[in-house]
Amino acid sequence: MLIREVEKRDIDVRLNTEATPDFIKEFGADTVIIATGSLPTCPPIKGIENAHQAMEVYDGELKVGKKVVMIGGGLVGCETGLHLTKLGHEVTVVEMLDRVANEAYGSYREALVWEMENNGMASMPKTKCLEILPDGVRVENADGEQTIPADTILFALGMKTVPYDELKAAAGDAEVFIVGDSIKPGQVDQCTRSGYLAAIDIAKPDNFVEHEYRGIIEAK
Numbered sequence: 644m645l646i647r648e649v650e651k652r653d654i655d656v657r658l659n660t661e662a663t664p665d666f667i668k669e670f671g672a673d674t675v676i677i678a679t680g681s682l683p684t685c686p687p688i689k690g691i692e693n694a695h696q697a698m699e700v701y702d703g704e705l706k707v708g709k710k711v712v713m714i715g716g717g718l719v720g721c722e723t724g725l726h727l728t729k730l731g732h733e734v735t736v737v738e739m740l741d742r743v744a745n746e747a748y749g750s751y752r753e754a755l756v757w758e759m760e761n762n763g764m765a766s767m768p769k770t771k772c773l774e775i776l777p778d779g780v781r782v783e784n785a786d787g788e789q790t791i792p793a794d795t796i797l798f799a800l801g802m803k804t805v806p807y808d809e810l811k812a813a814a815g816d817a818e819v820f821i822v823g824d825s826i827k828p829g830q831v832d833q834c835t836r837s838g839y840l841a842a843i844d845i846a847k848p849d850n851f852v853e854h855e856y857r858g859i860i861e862a863k
C-alpha cells in the first residue's frame with residue numbers, strides 16, 4: 644500500500660543510492676529528514692564469531708542445521724525461532740529475562756508464546772549465555788551451568804541506531820528532522836508517527852502551530 648501511495652505522487656525515489664555527506668552537501672536541500680534506521684547489535688560475548696545474526700535466516704544464504712539455539716528471546720528471536728520451528732528445525736531460545744517476548748503486547752504475546760509452545764519450540768528464560776562454542780552454547784541459570792548442543796547458533800540481542808552525525812553535519816544550515824529508528828530503535832507505529840509529525844512540521848504554513856505530541860495542527 645505504501646509503495647502504491649508513493650508511486651501515485653510526484654516523489655523522486657532513488658534506489659541503490661547511498662546518502663553520503665557529499666551527496667547531501669551537493670543536493671543542497673532546504674530540509675533533510677534522517678531516517679537511516681537501525682542495525683542489529685553484536686555484543687562482545689565470548690565466541691560470538693561462532694554465531695550468526697538471526698536475520699541472516701531470511702537472506703536464504705545461511706544453511707541452518709537441525710538443532711538451533713537462538714540467543715535472545717525478544718520479539719526477533721522468538722519470531723525467527725518460530726519460523727524455523729515451523730520449517731522443522733529443533734529450536735531452543737535462551738533469554739536472560741523472566742519471560743520471552745517481554746516487549747510484546749498482551750494478546751499478541753500470548754498468541755506468540757502459545758504458537759511457540761504448541762509447535763514444540765523450547766524456551767529457557769532466566770538463563771544467561773556465557774560462551775558460544777562451535778557446536779553449542781554454554782549457559783547458566785538457577786540449575787547451574789550447562790552446554791546446549793547446536794548445529795546452528797543464532798543471536799538476536801537488540802538493535803542500535805545507525806550513526807548519523809556526519810549526515811547531520813553535512814546538512815549545514817538546512818533544517819534537520821530525525822525520525823523512526825534513528826531516534827531510537829522501536830516499532831513501526833512510532834516510526835510512521837515521527838515521520839508524519841516531521842512532514843506536518845515541514846509543510847505547515849507559518850501561521851499554524853503544531854501540538855507536537857498529538858500531531859494536530861490548528862490556526863493560531
Ligand SMILES: Cc1cc2nc3c(=O)[nH]c(=O)nc-3n(C[C@H](O)[C@H](O)[C@H](O)COP(=O)(O)OP(=O)(O)OC[C@H]3O[C@@H](n4cnc5c(N)ncnc54)[C@H](O)[C@@H]3O)c2cc1C
Pocket residue numbers: 660661662663678679680681698719805822823824825828829830831832834
Ligand atoms: C526482524 C525484525 C522484526 C520486526 N518486527 C516488527 C513488528 O512485527 N512490528 C513492528 O511494529 N515493528 C517491528 N520491527 C521494528 C520495525 O521494523 C522498525 O522499527 C522500523 O522498520 C524502523 O523504520 P525506519 O524507517 O526508521 O528504519 P528502517 O526500516 O531500518 O529503514 C532504514 C532504511 O534506510 C536505509 N539507509 C540507511 N542508511 C542509508 C544511507 N546513508 N543512504 C540511503 N539509505 C540508507 C536502509 O537501507 C534502510 O532501508 C521489527 C524489526 C526487525 C529487525
